[in-house]
Amino acid sequence: MRDVAIIGVGMNKWGELWQKSLRDIFVESALLAIQDAGVDRIDSMYVGCMTSGLFIGQEHLSSLLADYLGVGSIPSVRVESACASGGLAVRMGFMDVASGMSDIVLVGGVEKMTDVSGDGATYALSTAADQEYEVYHGITFPGLYALMARNHMDRYGTTREQLAQVAVKNHENGSKNPLAQFPHKITAEQVINSIMVADPLTILDCSPITDGAACAVLCPATMAEKISKKPPVKIIGTGNATDTIALHSRSDLTTLNATVKAAERAYQMAGVKPDDIDLAEVHDCFTIAEIIITEDLGFFKKGEGGKAVERGLTALEGQKPINTSGGLKSKGHPVGATGVAQVVEVVHQLRGEAEKRQVKDAKIGLTQNMGGSGGSAVVHIMQKM
Amino acid sequence: MRDVAIIGVGMNKWGELWQKSLRDIFVESALLAIQDAGVDRIDSMYVGCMTSGLFIGQEHLSSLLADYLGVGSIPSVRVESACASGGLAVRMGFMDVASGMSDIVLVGGVEKMTDVSGDGATYALSTAADQEYEVYHGITFPGLYALMARNHMDRYGTTREQLAQVAVKNHENGSKNPLAQFPHKITAEQVINSIMVADPLTILDCSPITDGAACAVLCPATMAEKISKKPPVKIIGTGNATDTIALHSRSDLTTLNATVKAAERAYQMAGVKPDDIDLAEVHDCFTIAEIIITEDLGFFKKGEGGKAVERGLTALEGQKPINTSGGLKSKGHPVGATGVAQVVEVVHQLRGEAEKRQVKDAKIGLTQNMGGSGGSAVVHIMQKM
Numbered sequence: 047m048r049d050v051a052i053i054g055v056g057m058n059k060w061g062e063l064w065q066k067s068l069r070d071i072f073v074e075s076a077l078l079a080i081q082d083a084g085v086d087r088i089d090s091m092y093v094g095c096m097t098s099g100l101f102i103g104q105e106h107l108s109s110l111l112a113d114y115l116g117v118g119s120i121p122s123v124r125v126e127s128a129c130a131s132g133g134l135a136v137r138m139g140f141m142d143v144a145s146g147m148s149d150i151v152l153v154g155g156v157e158k159m160t161d162v163s164g165d166g167a168t169y170a171l172s173t174a175a176d177q178e179y180e181v182y183h184g185i186t187f188p189g190l191y192a193l194m195a196r197n198h199m200d201r202y203g204t205t206r207e208q209l210a211q212v213a214v215k216n217h218e219n220g221s222k223n224p225l226a227q228f229p230h231k232i233t234a235e236q237v238i239n240s241i242m243v244a245d246p247l248t249i250l251d252c253s254p255i256t257d258g259a260a261c262a263v264l265c266p267a268t269m270a271e272k273i274s275k276k277p278p279v280k281i282i283g284t285g286n287a288t289d290t291i292a293l294h295s296r297s298d299l300t301t302l303n304a305t306v307k308a309a310e311r312a313y314q315m316a317g318v319k320p321d322d323i324d325l326a327e328v329h330d331c332f333t334i335a336e337i338i339i340t341e342d343l344g345f346f347k348k349g350e351g352g353k354a355v356e357r358g359l360t361a362l363e364g365q366k367p368i369n370t371s372g373g374l375k376s377k378g379h380p381v382g383a384t385g386v387a388q389v390v391e392v393v394h395q396l397r398g399e400a401e402k403r404q405v406k407d408a409k410i411g412l413t414q415n416m417g418g419s420g421g422s423a424v425v426h427i428m429q430k431m
Numbered sequence: 432m433r434d435v436a437i438i439g440v441g442m443n444k445w446g447e448l449w450q451k452s453l454r455d456i457f458v459e460s461a462l463l464a465i466q467d468a469g470v471d472r473i474d475s476m477y478v479g480c481m482t483s484g485l486f487i488g489q490e491h492l493s494s495l496l497a498d499y500l501g502v503g504s505i506p507s508v509r510v511e512s513a514c515a516s517g518g519l520a521v522r523m524g525f526m527d528v529a530s531g532m533s534d535i536v537l538v539g540g541v542e543k544m545t546d547v548s549g550d551g552a553t554y555a556l557s558t559a560a561d562q563e564y565e566v567y568h569g570i571t572f573p574g575l576y577a578l579m580a581r582n583h584m585d586r587y588g589t590t591r592e593q594l595a596q597v598a599v600k601n602h603e604n605g606s607k608n609p610l611a612q613f614p615h616k617i618t619a620e621q622v623i624n625s626i627m628v629a630d631p632l633t634i635l636d637c638s639p640i641t642d643g644a645a646c647a648v649l650c651p652a653t654m655a656e657k658i659s660k661k662p663p664v665k666i667i668g669t670g671n672a673t674d675t676i677a678l679h680s681r682s683d684l685t686t687l688n689a690t691v692k693a694a695e696r697a698y699q700m701a702g703v704k705p706d707d708i709d710l711a712e713v714h715d716c717f718t719i720a721e722i723i724i725t726e727d728l729g730f731f732k733k734g735e736g737g738k739a740v741e742r743g744l745t746a747l748e749g750q751k752p753i754n755t756s757g758g759l760k761s762k763g764h765p766v767g768a769t770g771v772a773q774v775v776e777v778v779h780q781l782r783g784e785a786e787k788r789q790v791k792d793a794k795i796g797l798t799q800n801m802g803g804s805g806g807s808a809v810v811h812i813m814q815k816m
Contacts, residue, residue, distance in 0.1 A: 099484045105558040106513040109806030112673040119692040121671035128491040145530030173490040286506035288497040307504040421494030
């Protein structure tokens with residue numbers, strides 16, 4: 047296998063983009079990534095998108111987006127693994143370059159969620175859960191994550207305040223990210239007193255509905271050294287894993303097995319340990335998710351994730367900065383785009399381009415992207431070349 | 432890159448399967464393929480599915496199907512390129528094995544179309560076209576292919592009778608396939624006199640709505656020689672290409688550019704020419720499609736596809752047997768499964784297991800799978816090892 051590097055990244059300003067369609071925001075982000083990479087061709091492309099069929103009545107994004115990007119007749123693939131679709135697109139692009147089949151590969155993610163048709167966004171998102179055994183009985187994602195939160199609180203003494211601190215920290219980071227959907231600071235009091243969605247999770251514990259896209263350009267590491275205008279970033283580890291799709295099938299609701307396995311595979315491939323990671327972008331679709339994930343990635347002992355955020359260990363200036371971009375919570379969560387946007391942030395950090403969010407001396411970064419209530423997960427580890 | 436072989440194939444009996452859900456038919460087919468291969472583990476899996484979100488309100492098949500197949504926490508990916516989703520799943524599995532990332536890979540396709548929720552099957556399928564510029568104005572797939580048919584008839588003198596002969600031939604072949612949805616012979620008179628859908632295409636020019644799945648097991652060719660119970664089949668060429676998603680953006684409606692390009696890439700990789708192909712499974716979603724595709728694959732000169740079927744050249748005993756399985760027309764067209772089922776048929780033919788449909792001395796077979804009105808295409812070339 048060839049070593050693979052990231053030589054360009056780009057994303058549009060996320061938000062409620064009523065004036066732009068899915069194809070517009072994808073092309074905008076793709077052109078930014080291509081310009082950042084300074085390449086004049088793309089050999090193949092991978093697009094992560096969860097459910098453009100239910101959101102906007104459009105499948106076949108492989109053809110649509112290659113067409114609108116004007117890249118001719120290149121091979122093009124859409125991948126889907128619910129909210130882990132973007133991470134999988136990065137992984138497929140990695141494999142394409144590593145195998146030797148393609149040299150310059152565009153990977154991207156996109157979701158257009160606000161002008162939803164049909165049965166609405168909650169229904170569209172619920173298709174990431176087990177429809178026959180979960181959703182038909184009335185539960186949706188805030189409810190599923192609330193079950194995990196209650197379990198974690200009961201078993202480990204995680205507090206309501208600690209959950210809120212995840213949102214506070216991520217909004218603090220997001221306030222320094224001009225591309226974030228909600229670049230506003232919030233307080234723990236505001237989180238706790240906002241509208242209840244699924245006890246204990248209020249609306250400010252939940253990531254928002256977002257229109258957005260993010261892209262990156264990959265190529266062989268040897269080629270990156272020659273053609274890259276900016277410091278290239280090497281993908282040193284990739285891991286993908288699955289778990290039961292339904293929460294009720296799991297023996298433990300306080301750990302996310304797919305994340306544990308995907309991380310194990312990525313750490314092994316990269317030859318690094320959790321302690322070696324300088325910063326990480328993780329899938330904080332709900333505040334409880336970030337707490338569980340930071341434990342499952344091995345950053346903190348099981349049950350210590352809530353205390354870690356409370357003590358500021360995961361803040362920008364902490365020992366293990368988490369979600370410096372603002373995370374899904376503040377930056378936004380256009381589901382298919384999220385996994386690629388995590389990579390965009392890590393590349394900016396490793397290049398030293400993260401401005402007010404810059405983590406000092408960042409050399410190794412990790413992304414963790416997951417689908418549904420954790421039924422799938424993708425982990426990537428990247429290093430400055 | 433490592434050479435890749437197919438060591439097992441399986442598919443369920445296709446049809447209107449009211450008693451079985453998507454997960455049931457996928458697992459049924461996957462277990463048949465795993466049994467056929469004689470393996471006791473799967474390292475990763477790829478599933479092609481077009482729009483389970485719109486058909487049954489279920490995305491996240493990567494997790495759902497790995498879960499129900501009981502293969503633990505393995506990496507799992509769902510790919511989508513409209514009706515070419517199955518072909519892409521095979522291509523991704525090929526890349527995974529070729530790259531050295533995985534050894535034993537399950538590739539499959541599935542679609543559960545009959546018990547459709549929401550706005551119905553025609554709407555769900557229309558999401559493979561350009562929603563904003565085609566579908567919102569009222570056209571659906573029979574109409575798009577009818578435009579191609581009229582253009583081909585006007586330019587090359589292709590006749591209504593020749594279109595009907597494609598359906599007659601494929602039902603003749605399908606009558607010998609016990610897994611086909613409609614294993615019944617039909618006459619040209621029946622085709623021409625059946626209900627008009629979009630002039631000149633009647634309902635018997637159109638492939639049906641089908642529930643079905645198909646799977647294959649891939650591994651490195653060197654491993655196949657050691658572990659395969661049955662004669663392994665090598666994938667010697669793979670090609671994927673895209674075209675404009677909308678028909679009105681093309682300069683010529685009588686050729687499918689993505690198919691031309693995907694075939695060029697596959698022929699080049701395999702080092703073979705159209706004349707070397709002993710049999711092919713092609714994407715006869717409508718009768719006109721088979722005529723255009725057999726020209727675009729280089730089997731016949733442009734404009735000669737209609738005459739070729741009329742002369743029996745594409746029949747089971749002809750010089751270039753096309754769709755020996757019955758094709759989409761008679762075997763059925765569960766959209767995401769079709770591309771994998773084409774590979775299942777070619778493997779059976781190359782192994783000499785196709786019983787009443789067996790093509791004599793078949794050594795090299797080709798599959799051509801496409802999405803929408805040809806906006807994407809995947810071509811594979813396989814050879815007996």
